[in-house]
Amino acid sequence: QCCIRLVVGQSITLRHVVPILGVPDALVPIDPSSPQINLLPGETTAVWVSLNVPCGQEPGLYEGEICITAVRTDSDSKADSLPKSERYQLYKELKTCLDITESRDHSSSEEMILRLSSTSTTLRRMLVLPAFQDCHENNGLGDMMDEDVMNNVAVRVKLSLTVWDFTLPLTPSLPAVFGISETVIEDRFCLEHGTKGWYDALDHHFRWLLQYRISPFFCRWGDSMRILAYTCPWPADHPKANEYYSDPRLAAYAVPYAPILSCTDAAKNSLRREVEILKTEAHWSKAYFYLWDEPLNMEQYEVIRNISNELRTYTPDVRILTTYYAGPSGSELAPSTFEAFTKVPNVLRPHTQIFCTSEWVLGTREDLVKDIIAELRPDLGEEWWTYVCMGPSDPQPNWHLGMRGTQHRAVMWRAWKEGGTGFLYWGTNCYEKAMIPSAEICFRRGLPPGDGVLFYPGEVFSSSKEPVASLRLERILSGMQ
Structure with missing residues (x-):
């Protein structure tokens, strides 16, 4: 195991996989200083991990881990009224739903299915906004585990990277x-x-x-x-x-x-x-x-x-x-x-x-x-x-x-x-x-x-x-x- 580190935000980047027309495609960067993704209870998402091995990196085995922690938003900290940024987000998401579902000429049934799936994803994303936090706090999960456990669920994902003893040419061999x-x-x-x-x-x-x-x-x-x-x-x-x-x-x-x-x-x-x-x-x-x-x-x-x-x-x-x-x-x-x-x-x-x-x-x-x-x-x-x-x-x-x-x-x-x-x-x-x-x-x-x-x-x-x-x-x- 090598001691030289590959650093998150430099050699390692994390991106949230966002669906386009219901298909996972857009890789939205996750801020390394505040890595957070909002999810509904029971909802899943994907994170794309990119490893960029810099030229000159010593060959060998590199190991590390990504720690994923589940945290509940404190409802007491919410303001009584929606801030402008949140209202704008709600407006934008609702408008997206309308744009996706409105009828268009020459739309195939396959395209319509993709559009409806994309709308569903957008609506789910809206429901997880802080404005709706108190609406789904009493969702029955309290009977399944203690609140302390819910606030401190963590998963550690091990990463293992082998760096080989060759370098890709800087100029691509095939234009x-x-x-x-x-x-x-x-x-x-x-x-x-x-x-x-x-x-x-x-x-x-x-x-x-x-x-x-x-x-x-x-x-x-x-x-x-x-x-x-x-x-x-x-x-x-x-x-x-x-x-x-x-x-x-x-x-x-x-x-x-x-x-x-x-x-x-x-x-x-x-x-x-x-x-x-x-x-x-x-x-x-x-x-x-x-x-x-x-x-x-x-x-x-x-x-x-x-x-x-x-x-x-x-x-x-x-x-x-x-x-x-x-x-x-x-x-x-x-x-x-x-x-x-x-x-x-x-x-x-x-x-x-x-x-x-x-x-x-x-x-x-x-x-x-x-x-x-x-x-x-x-x-x-x-x-x-x-x-x-x-x-x-x-x-x-x-x-x-x-x-x-x-x-x-x-x-x-x-x-x-x-x-x-x-x-x-x-x-x-x-x-x-x-x-x-x-x-x-x-x-x-x-x-x-x-x-x-x-x-x-x-x-x-x-x-x-x-x-x-x-x-x-x-x-x-x-x-x-």
Whole structure:
């Protein structure tokens, strides 16, 4: 047993698992200086314990314990009238119940069941508020044990951690690029594009996601699935830019192609200047352009070709990433749908270097991987990345709400097993539009619950401005590790 300590609040964090639509998912931090969770008699909850072993920690066995004590609130200390904070909490909880249960168009029976379950959880949370303490003090448990025993129930949970003699690389060996919607941040936090508050918010989200071995990029969507994707909000000649791009935790970064949304001379000049600066840096090998999400026809493919020709006049070693799940309509690439899908590299060469395909296409047919890889030219610098979005669905690996932990972790395992050299996920904060930070999180209609949402604003659960990780995001980290 080693004597060096792993300290709660530093290497060890405790978080309360809060249900979203009735499914345990939000990991709300527990204050180490005042760790307390309110529960009704007989009610259960879960606590997520994270152990972060710092680099340089001596290998060996580490042991400790968590002490859980049951304490009854002293009813004599309650004020006769509700304080404002408590009244606000009651109002917020009741409003949440109404928002969850109100009828919505196109709601499936499964979604309605999840909403009712979530409402039940919210109502239970309300009943445990101090305002209702005297309503359930005489609940019959006094006949089961003495009051002194009830006030001093304690459980000690033993922890045993083995630290092995190896270190995970600081730079992930498989780049995983995940999108953050800048428009969602602007709307929810009432931020004007380009202001100091806007830069601060993006910077905060970027640094927070880096700890999950993710290479974040910000995104703004245009028409027909055009996408402005960029990793750094500041231009390449800004001191912050080199700080972002040189961070060893960043495995890949997106360079903004500004003309994708506004094809003006100023946008083109800005792009040329950006590329001229970045291509002289050592980190340029991590750069890529993400221009169009899932192009569907030859007209959209032609746009990608034209942009590629422009970029290659700036630098011949440019890397363009294109996502797709099918071959382009209006072409005669091959007799079957899957064959047309595998022939996409022949259409986009040399205008795409990172061919990023949906795992949904493969289903359970891992043998199809060889057909995809056979069409690529590694000698030309071509790579195969994958992504998940609405599909694949259960029982395949994905990050939908309610899937098993193995499915959440196995998304990255699958990418490694199939031989992919990178991974893309379209969104981490793409919930329904809201105009205040504390507004209830509503998943987007038409998408499986949880799709495109891997963390929540801290203001939804407390006064904290720190993002709240989902249980799924923690499992992504586990899968990446």
